[in-house]
Amino acid sequence: DHSVKEYARLMKRINAHSLHAVSNILSLNEAEQLIRKLPRPIAETAKLIEENIQLAKEHKQKVLDNPQIALEGIPQNNAIIKTxxxxxxxxxxxxxxxxxxxNGEKQMEYLHICHDECYLAGVVQETLYDLKxxxxxxxxxxxxFCTVxxxxxxxxxxxTYEYVTDRIHIRSNKDMTLADIDRRITDLRNEESKIQDIYRKLVRFLHVNAILPVNDDFIEYLQYFIREEQMKQSAGAQNTEIIDSLERLKDDYNKEMGLYKKTLEEQKNSINTSQSVKPDEIFILVETLYELPITGKQIKQQVDGIRIGQTRSNAQRETFVELPTKAASSKVMLELKEIISTQS
Ligand SMILES: [Zn+2]
Ligand SMILES: [Zn+2]
Ligand SMILES: [Zn+2]
Ligand SMILES: [Zn+2]
Structure with missing residues (x-):
């Protein structure tokens, strides 16, 4: 029967199209969730890299004064993520x-855990100054005001996690030379610039596609770290370069993102979507972060830590709805599948 065939063909097209649209929305949603986990890990890593550049520079100075010290290897901070x-x-x-x-190093100590099992609905993990x-x-x-x-x-x-560091020493089989220390500093700088490159791409994606408003938690974290370093400085730490580098990073990021947002505003209704990153590419970009030779592993551990924390909170709240499964098995979608399977 002609009309039935026509109908089936139509439904098949709608079905294929909707499934495609739905899967796009789902990966968009997943991509957004993933990027929103990154501000703290990226800011922690930026600080870690600046600390390690500083340590390597101080070490170089010591080696210049006393070549014997080269044997100790380059002191570096190693991140430990405690979920x-x-x-x-x-x-x-x-x-x-x-x-x-x-151990001769100035560190911040926080005195109060104000609520140690805080399953707050709607709170965004790892944000500072969350209204919730x-x-x-x-x-x-x-x-x-806090009662504690x-x-x-x-x-x-x-x-959902604590970020602490311990001190390690990088050695090689042969004697460490000044050139090795310089190489380490260059490697650290390169890694930070790669991270910034990728992170800014991800945040631009968020500005174009995000469902929820985009807060610059990365900036909040940098500001917070700068304040910590200033307090350490008041207590006698020699960390001017760390403070300056974090300030520079903050200003540079603000400037670039400010420009980007302005451009977006201007093009409001004519965004060239073919130019922007696709959801699938987001996962590849984040994977690239995880594979960075010096800091990749601890970035991944931080993101995993947040993910575990969210899963626990969601389980605790019981109101969580797993969007992907729900959308894919919605009544309409199931009916469409049914129609296709019986008609074709
Ligand atoms: Zn307080
Ligand atoms: Zn207090
Ligand atoms: Zn408090
Ligand atoms: Zn609480």
Missing amino acids: LKHPRTVCVGENCCRVIEV LQDCTAMEPEEG CDCHWLQHKHI
């Missing part, structure tokens, strides 16, 4: 931290 059992709200207010000295923190049970609802530490909720952050 927390439960997401946690901690205070990062200036009154609630102090600078301590560990007002609803944390540690906060007094009227004025918004007395600071305002704005001084708190919600975290």
